[in-house]
Amino acid sequence: MVEIKLHNTKTRKKEVFTPIDVNDVRMYVCGPTVYDRAHLGNARPVVVFDVLNRLLRHVYGEDHVTYVRNFTDVDDKIIARAEESGREIGQITSETTQWFLEDMAALGAREPDHMPRATQYIPQMVTMIEELIAGGHSYEAEGHVLFAVESYENYGALSGRTVKDMIAGSRVEVAPYKRNPMDFVLWKPSSGDQPGWESPWGYGRPGWHIECSAMSYELLGDSFDIHGGGNDLMFPHHENEIAQSCCAHPKGDFARYWMHNEMLQVEGKKMSKSLGNFFTVRDLLDGHDGQPPVPGEVIRFVFLSTHYRKPMDWTVEKAVGAVSKLEDYLRIIEQFGDLEAAKGAEPDKKLIEHLADDLNTHSALAELEKMANHAQGTELATGLVFLGFFTHDDLAKRVEKIRDGKASLLPLAEKLHALRLQAMENKDFSPVDEMKNQLTIAGVMIQMSKDHVQLAPGPNFNPLELEALK
Template identity: 75%
Template sequence: MTEIKLYNTKSRKKEAFEPIRAEDVRMYVCGPTVYDRAHIGNARPVIVFDMLYRLLRHVYGAEHVTYVRNFTDVDDKINAKAADTGRTIGEITEETIGWYLEDMAAVGALEPNAMPRATGYIAEMIAMIEALIEKGHAYAAEGHALFRVRSYENYGALSGRDVDDMIAGARVEVAPYKEDPMDFVLWKPSSEDQPGWESPWGRGRPGWHIECSAMAKALLGDTFDIHGGGLDLQFPHHEDEIAQSCCANDTSEMAKVWMHNEMLQVEGKKMSKSLGNFFTVRDLLDQGYPGEVIRFVMLSTHYRSPMD
């Protein structure tokens, strides 16, 4: 059988890929928050992990590979857009998901086997939070549920960070209901005009990180082969995913291999909607650039190298 070697962010080296079960190769990749058109930076992980998905299917057989990529359809950016436009959250997310699938198909990406939406897994998120609280890894405070970071001794291993150094760097949200500045939100209260679900901690909505842990567990199991996403997700998103998943599921790892693509940059700065320095996949397609040309240009730079 063809040997596949992958660079594992967790070990910081290339490793021969050996799936947990060769007849059931499983990969999870973090997908978009659906409130606007995908910019070309959003297309980079789609194209990179589409290549890997095709390679895995070629080596192990299409019927033996499961690829999951989620949609985050509950988020403050979506709420803000709904408030600004007067449209419903459902209208915005449905339209944006349609655009996204159309644009990614245009650059030659196969659809994953499953594309779960966060709002479809609220019950699983609540169950995971309850398990974390029961085991002492999380606590409830003022309508919130928070993960107790210091209860997980390997926190920071993926990104190579030390908890105390992170606090000294002060890139953490300090809130009166937190036991420790590093603790992160699993559940937060919702006002009447925000989407919310009933929970043991009151009406509210999930924090960002718990979504992927709950969806990955439901669709791929407690431990799976590959977890991917953009380098900007390595910390805190993936670090937090590992902590809550391992603690909730009593496992030593969430995924065997962690892979991250570098960012697309514009004049040395990360391309992002918040900076306004982006153009969309649809912009390029409408200007007459074929999808395969966009794909070729993306794949002409190594996926772990910045691309300007």
């Protein structure tokens, strides 16, 4: 069996991954708060942990992995959006949840086995809060229930922060009813026009942190293998998850391995609306601000070109390079690949070894480049599908499109070949150069040899530019 090594935030080192149960490898990843379109930064953990999900299923078996990613559908941001728009909260969350699923599918992400919504697990959250109160880890104050961080001696171990550091400059809500500034809300009161549920502490709603603890416990148990998310969640969200989960279920380990992806930048700067470099995944997919649409597989390629633990810089240059690279791969598959054989083939062992080394996707892509350089079209097709760039059906359609394009260009290839033969006789190559220039403008790839000319549509193929040549 392939040995997987993962960098464990909990221990701050790379470790051999040993699942609790090889027949049920369990992973939980924090999902989105659904009140708007997912921005580009939201998509990075989805793609990162989608690759890990694919690797785990390859190593342990398709039916031996349980992957959970939640939706936060009760939150102050959602309430604010409803108040601003005049729409029902349920309408907003249903719509934005579907948007998220569609946008992530466009990036090649498979849907997790379970996608729980916070509002579906309110009773489980209430039960967990009751257990925390009974254990002396939580207290009631002015209609709120708060977790007492001093009751958990290992608080701060994940992020490596002292309590003093955590208070300074952190997202800590100061309130007079708190015993300790670090104590966080498990349950808060709701007014009549806000979403809420009846509880032992009155009409209210859960705090943000308790939902993931309750849902992961319900779906994965008190001990599971991997917990993932962006490193912006390490504190306070993941720190709070650990504290409340370990106190509510002290016999369990909660998550054994913690994985965090680094943040995303745009053209070397933090993505920000004030800087004008903030955009959603849908903006890229559809095209925005006069920019052409960016295919989902191109976004995925740019993401995977950088190791998940390093900051990722999205640039137009990288996107343009990815478009060209993927088009090259498709042409190699069309010319040298066997798509039927690729369907039943195992991905290259070296590619798997790179992924098993703490998800080294950069090296995995380098392995695809080697396959392309050696015209290993079948292996290249298998690797692309395994990494989530295409499905087999999508790949077949793209390859067929290239073949159709080459067939439509065949008369022009014959014309260029004839011009070249004539030029070799009369030593005047200007007609050949003129036609090649027009073909290049139209986005046609040209391959010429002594005996033949081959034309194929390139990434920017525009058949309208060819009308003058027909």
